[in-house]
Amino acid sequence: MILSLSGIRKSYSTAEGIIEILKGVDLSVAAGESVALTGESGSGKSTLLHLAGGLDQPDAGSIFMNGRDLGQFGESERARYRRSDVGLVFQQFNLIPSLSVATNLSFHAKLADRYDAAWERQLIEGLGLESYLGRYPEQLSGGQQQRVAIGRTLAARPPLVLADEPTGNLDEATGDAVLDLMLSLARNAGSALLLVTHSSRLADRLDRKVVLHGGRISE
Known part of the structure; x- marks a missing residue:
């Protein structure tokens, strides 16, 4: 197993008191x-991804x-x-504003010493970014920035990809193309x-579907 979570619990303090989001x-x-x-909104899906991504720690x-x-x-x-x-791949794009699209795309891959020019070209074509490589993030729409953020993540060929509604800002055809690239990387x-x-x-296109409900996972 690449990722294994066991007995994960996470609570947050609110004005109404302590709320336990994940319950094992x-x-x-x-x-x-x-x-x-x-799972329904507020069930803790994003919280779970943040924990798995090392952005937060479980209780x-x-x-x-x-x-x-x-x-x-x-x-x-x-x-x-x-x-x-x-x-x-989260809802916040976190692109580097001072870098062009082309440099944003290769940034993480070079940082991780996994830069692959052929794979990057495949991503650029699959994401329809050929016309935007010389632009900067502020010159892109939200959907275009999302495609760049996804390409930047996949370019580094990470062993684990955590994606929170990665196609939410994209039309259906582009969303399908994005999922195709993610599944291609996994395979x-x-x-x-x-x-x-x-x-x-x-x-339904993924290998398996799990539901987060009541703070726990069911399949």
């Missing part, structure tokens, strides 16, 4: 496997990535993990893909 989540994703994470439970316990990581190890081992590079989606149509 168990979930594993194997190399080359794609898993759709579904209880363990998260293992390729056999390594994230709970034992210091801050520098967490930063290295986010840079090299996991690809994050060909042996990456694990955990994707949050509200679309049953997209979820």
Whole structure:
């Protein structure tokens, strides 16, 4: 298993008191496997992705990535993990405004020492970004920025891809093309893909679908 979560619990303090979002989540994703994470709004799907991505820590439970316990990581190890081992596709694009689209696309891949020009060309064509390579993020629409953010993540061929509604700002045809590239990466590079989606149509294209309900996972 590339990703293995066991007994994950997470609570947050609110004006109304402590709210437990995750109440003992168990979930594993194997190399080359794609898993759709579904559930109603507010069920903790994004929280779960943030924990798996090393952006936050659980109150209880363990998260293992390729056999390594994230709970034992210091801050520098967490930063290295986010840079090299996991690809994050969230609603915030986080593109570097001073870099062109072309440089944004290759940035993480070069940082992780996994730059592959042929794979990048495939991503550029698949995402329809050929005409935008010389532009800067502020010159792009929200949907175009989303495509660049997805391409930047996939360019580094991360062992684990965590995606939160990655096609939410895209039309159906472009969304399908994005999912095709993600599934291609999972199959060909042996990456694990955990994707949050509200679309049953997209979820049905993945290997497996799990539901987060009542703070726990069901299949």
